[in-house]
Amino acid sequence: MEVPAIRLPDKKGYFGKFGGRFVPETLISALNELEQAYSEASKDREFQKNFKHLLSTYVGRPTSLYFASRLTEHLCGAKIYLKREDLAHTGAHKINNALGQALLAKKMGKKRIIAETGAGQHGVATATGAALTGLECEIYMGSEDIKRQSLNVFRMRLLGAKVNEVSIGSKTLKDAINEALRDWTTNVRTTHYVMGTVFGPHPFPLIVRDFQSVIGSEAKKQILKAEGRLPDYLVACVGGGSNAMGLFYEFLDDNIKIIGVEAGGTGISSGEHAARFAGGSIGIFQGTKSYLLQDDNGNVLGTHSVSAGLDYAAVGPEHAFLKESERVLYTYATDDEALAAFDLLAAKEGIIPALESSHALAEVIKLAPTLPKDKIILVNLSGRGDKDVQHVASLRGEEL
Amino acid sequence: MSRIRSAFKKCREKNRKAFIAYIMAGDPDLDETKRRVLLLAKTGADIIELGVPFSDPLADGSTIQRAAERALSAGVTLKDVIKLVKEIKETINIPLVLMTYENLIYKYGEERFVNDAAAAGVDGVIIPDLPPDEALGIIKPARAAKLDTIFLAAPTSAKERLTKIASASRGFVYYVSLVGITGSKLDIGEELRNHISYLKTCTSTPVAAGFGVSNPQDAKEMSQIADGVIVGSAIVKIFHEQPDRAEEFIKQLREAI
Numbered sequence: 276m277e278v279p280a281i282r283l284p285d286k287k288g289y290f291g292k293f294g295g296r297f298v299p300e301t302l303i304s305a306l307n308e309l310e311q312a313y314s315e316a317s318k319d320r321e322f323q324k325n326f327k328h329l330l331s332t333y334v335g336r337p338t339s340l341y342f343a344s345r346l347t348e349h350l351c352g353a354k355i356y357l358k359r360e361d362l363a364h365t366g367a368h369k370i371n372n373a374l375g376q377a378l379l380a381k382k383m384g385k386k387r388i389i390a391e392t393g394a395g396q397h398g399v400a401t402a403t404g405a406a407l408t409g410l411e412c413e414i415y416m417g418s419e420d421i422k423r424q425s426l427n428v429f430r431m432r433l434l435g436a437k438v439n440e441v442s443i444g445s446k447t448l449k450d451a452i453n454e455a456l457r458d459w460t461t462n463v464r465t466t467h468y469v470m471g472t473v474f475g476p477h478p479f480p481l482i483v484r485d486f487q488s489v490i491g492s493e494a495k496k497q498i499l500k501a502e503g504r505l506p507d508y509l510v511a512c513v514g515g516g517s518n519a520m521g522l523f524y525e526f527l528d529d530n531i532k533i534i535g536v537e538a539g540g541t542g543i544s545s546g547e548h549a550a551r552f553a554g555g556s557i558g559i560f561q562g563t564k565s566y567l568l569q570d571d572n573g574n575v576l577g578t579h580s581v582s583a584g585l586d587y588a589a590v591g592p593e594h595a596f597l598k599e600s601e602r603v604l605y606t607y608a609t610d611d612e613a614l615a616a617f618d619l620l621a622a623k624e625g626i627i628p629a630l631e632s633s634h635a636l637a638e639v640i641k642l643a644p645t646l647p648k649d650k651i652i653l654v655n656l657s658g659r660g661d662k663d664v665q666h667v668a669s670l671r672g673e674e675l
Numbered sequence: 676m677s678r679i680r681s682a683f684k685k686c687r688e689k690n691r692k693a694f695i696a697y698i699m700a701g702d703p704d705l706d707e708t709k710r711r712v713l714l715l716a717k718t719g720a721d722i723i724e725l726g727v728p729f730s731d732p733l734a735d736g737s738t739i740q741r742a743a744e745r746a747l748s749a750g751v752t753l754k755d756v757i758k759l760v761k762e763i764k765e766t767i768n769i770p771l772v773l774m775t776y777e778n779l780i781y782k783y784g785e786e787r788f789v790n791d792a793a794a795a796g797v798d799g800v801i802i803p804d805l806p807p808d809e810a811l812g813i814i815k816p817a818r819a820a821k822l823d824t825i826f827l828a829a830p831t832s833a834k835e836r837l838t839k840i841a842s843a844s845r846g847f848v849y850y851v852s853l854v855g856i857t858g859s860k861l862d863i864g865e866e867l868r869n870h871i872s873y874l875k876t877c878t879s880t881p882v883a884a885g886f887g888v889s890n891p892q893d894a895k896e897m898s899q900i901a902d903g904v905i906v907g908s909a910i911v912k913i914f915h916e917q918p919d920r921a922e923e924f925i926k927q928l929r930e931a932i
Contacts, residue, residue: 287808297777297804299734301829301854303836443740449731456733461855463831559778559804561733572752573782574730 283596288477290596296476298456298562305463310478312383317485326378333407334364334374336489340497340653345623353646355639356506357626357656358494358522367629367658368490368518369400373469375486377404380467387411387462390469391455393420393448393514394584394631395427396658397471402436404469412436415454419446420583423666445577448514448587452561472515473591476562480591487521490655495525498653506653508642509533512634513605514549514584516591518657527602535594536638538580539607549578550607551590552598558589565592581610581670582630582663608637616640617660617667629658630667678770678798679823679846682721683881683902693847693903694719694894694932695883696910696925697774699726699742701751705759711914711921716769718922719929724801724905727756727775734803736858738908742915753779753788757795764796772799772825772846780813789816799823799846807843814843825849828882830870841878847903850874850884858908861887863896871900891931898932 283290296306316322330336339362343355360368373390380388388410392398398414405412414431418440421428431438444450452475459468470479473487498506509526511519513535523533540548548554551566558567560575568576568588580586597603608616616636621627628636635654643652660667668675676684686693696715700708708725715723728746732739753775760771773792780788780802792800800822805813807826817824823846828837831854841848850871853861875882884897885905897904906928913921 295809296806297809298806299803299829299851300806300827300836300840301831301851303806303829304831304833443737443744444730453731453733457736457856460734461859463854559781560731562804564781567778569778569782571782572754573779574747575778 283593284477284481288481290593291599293565293592293595294477294480295564296562297559297564298476299460301460302463302476306476306478308383312379313478313482316379316382322378322382326375329374330371330489334370335362337493337497338362340494340501342501343624346620347643349623350640350643352643352648353507353650353652354648355643356498356651356653358490358653360490360518360655360657361626361628361632361659365396365400365403366661367396367400368487368521369397369471370403371489371521372471372483372486372517373397373400373404374407376467376469376482377401377408377410380410380469381408383467385410385465385467387413387466388469389413389415389455389458389466390471391415391448391451392471393451393586394582394629395420395424395431395662396584398436398438399427399430399434401469401471402431402434405436406434413458414438415441415451415458417445417447417451418442420448424583424662426665427662447578447583449575456561472517473520473593474515474561474563474589480563480593483517484520484524484593487517488524490518490521491523491525494522494653498651502651505529505531506651507531508652510536510635510638510652511655512536512585512631512657513590513594514538514587514631516594518655520591520593522655523603533603534638535603535605536634537605537607538582538585538634539609540579542609543607547579548607549580549586549588551588552605553607560589563592565595566590581613582634584629584631585634606638608634612637614667626656627660627664628656629660630663632657677821677823677846679722679772682770683847686721692898692901692932693721693881693883694929695722695724695885695903695905696720697724697726697905697907698914699728699739699746699911700756700759701728701746701749702742702911702915703745704749705751705755709759709763712763713767714922715925716767718925720769720925722770722772724772724774724907725756725760727753727773727779729776729779732776734856736856736908738858738912742911753783757791757797760797761795770798771796772801773797774801777802777805785812786816789813789820789822793820793822797822799825801825801849803827807839810843827851828874830854830867834873837874838877841874841880844880847881847883848874848878849905850882850901851886852884852897853887855886857886859887861889861893863893868900891927894928895931904932
């Protein structure tokens with residue numbers, strides 16, 4: 276029997292007990308304005324038509340669903356399909372949301388958009404959306420991330436964005452979000468904050484999920500066409516969790532297993548990781564209530580991952596809800612496992628995956644051999660790995 | 676009447692406004708914090724706000740961010756600051772308000788925090804990332820423990836929100852005097868005056884204004900609009916950079932308000 280799904284979040288932005296709106300009063304009016312504008316845009320045919328047109332002619336959607344036959348053969352188990360978000364314009368799924376929010380900012384009459392970025396993919400996507408819509412753009416990025424993702428920093432500048440280096444705290448994504456929120460608090464009347472993941476105060480987790488859910492709705496049609504049935508497993512990596520929510524959302528009511536993969540860093544016991552479900556607890560951070568890596572006093576812990584895009588202390592509130600309701604199983608992959616997956620996909624399929632996506636592939640490498648050959652795994656290849664090539668080379672002591 | 680309200684009443688009787696001074700607890704350590712509190716009280720502060728350091732203070736500018744970093748590296752926790760308040764209250768009876776972010780309180784346990792804080796002599800609490808809409812878990816125990824809940828109103832708050840904020844606030848309403856973070860540049864203009872005047876018509880609770888009040892001149896202008904003036908970053912900065920000049924600066928602020 277099909278259970279009718281309860282559509283979340285509720286009016287206050289909660290997914291069960293997670294979510295909400297924990298921000299300084301200065302931002303409340305902007306969040307109300309955004310909620311209103313988004314609700315109008317969802318019903319505005321012109322807006323939707325324009326967005327869909329750009330997704331198709333500019334972003335290159337639908338992205339393909341590719342049967343990875345050599346990887347499947349190599350792993351001797353379930354059939355593996357890759358949802359090729361790496362083929363989207365700018366090289367990752369981030370453009371789906373950044374473009375949607377840039378159009379929304381334009382509709383709201385804002386002159387300027389700002390964003391945080393970890394791996395640089397969301398920064399590049401936002402700078403792209405700004406160039407396309409003629410908005411001013413500033414990106415906040417931790418100095419640690421600037422070092423390991425220098426290629427993307429240059430791309431953002433080429434696209435006309437100003438990149439601000441954040442060198443306070445852990446100098447990574449969380450500090451970039453703090454600075455972006457401070458900028459937004461200061462310039463809220465003229466500026467829209469393009470939150471890059473399913474995180475932050477309501478309505479961001481809702482908006483980002485909706486803009487990303489195109490991934491899952493395409494994948495569903497594509498797998499039905501290719502196989503005549505739904506997959507048995509969905510797998511995606513989870514940093515903030517936007518590519519995962521984008522894939523999972525359309526399948527939540529279906530009878531299939533769903534797995535989210537966090538960054539295990541050098542292992543959970545080492546403390547050097549970003550596995551919020553494996554090593555964290557419930558907290559309130561950057562506008563929302565969710566799982567968080569924090570110490571006993573409630574201060575946020577530093578994180579580690581080989582992948583800048585997963586190197587974040589908290590996770591989207593809807594993921595926390597899906598974990599507690601046991602709809603989604605969350606696991607993690609270590610740096611080494613992700614790096615091995617990075618190599619394997621390049622060697623077997625001629626595709627260099629982003630280090631973020633490599634975490635999802637690492638789980639597939641563990642899972643596929645345990646399953647019979649008639650089972651199907653659909654994994655979100657959320658981005659391409661060009662941006663990571665330099666970093667991986669330097670890890671191996673090679674200078675490019 | 677709460678000690679905070681009495682402080683405002685005393686100021687009115689003396690025909691002046693309330694001077695509310697903020698410092699970061701534990702910057703650079705707790706002994707020095709205690710010494711600074713006594714100095715502020717002696718030099719004429721009516722209410723003192725003690726910041727409790729949090730790793731990610733998103734409403735704060737660089738001065739208070741750095742102060743929080745110093746306090747965190749000294750290992751100062753919410754529990755330590757509550758204990759410090761108890762010690763200070765054994766010496767003097769000035770109203771003390773804790774200002775910190777919701778995650779520290781959530782982790783401590785909201786009800787437990789309210790009870791421990793009130794028992795230690797804390798008079799009020801300001802949580803910049805906790806708007807009244809999300810604050811039921813604090814408000815309920817705080818009413819029972821007679822701990823004042825001070826909420827923030829901002830220049831971007833619509834009129835109906837001002838009413839909501841004022842009615843959830845006890846002790847005073849904290850009017851954020853600029854669109855931005857602590858320590859930014861202040862511009863006291865017509866819009867600000869009108870907005871504060873409107874807020875004052877919504878409530879009988881005093882309205883104190885702060886964010887960006889960096890010198891005696893700002894403080895004086897602000898004192899002509901609001902019932903109290905809050906000075907934070909400027910005091911944190913002078914204690915850190917020119918501790919010898921701090922007393923004189925605080926005196927000037929006192930005279931201006």
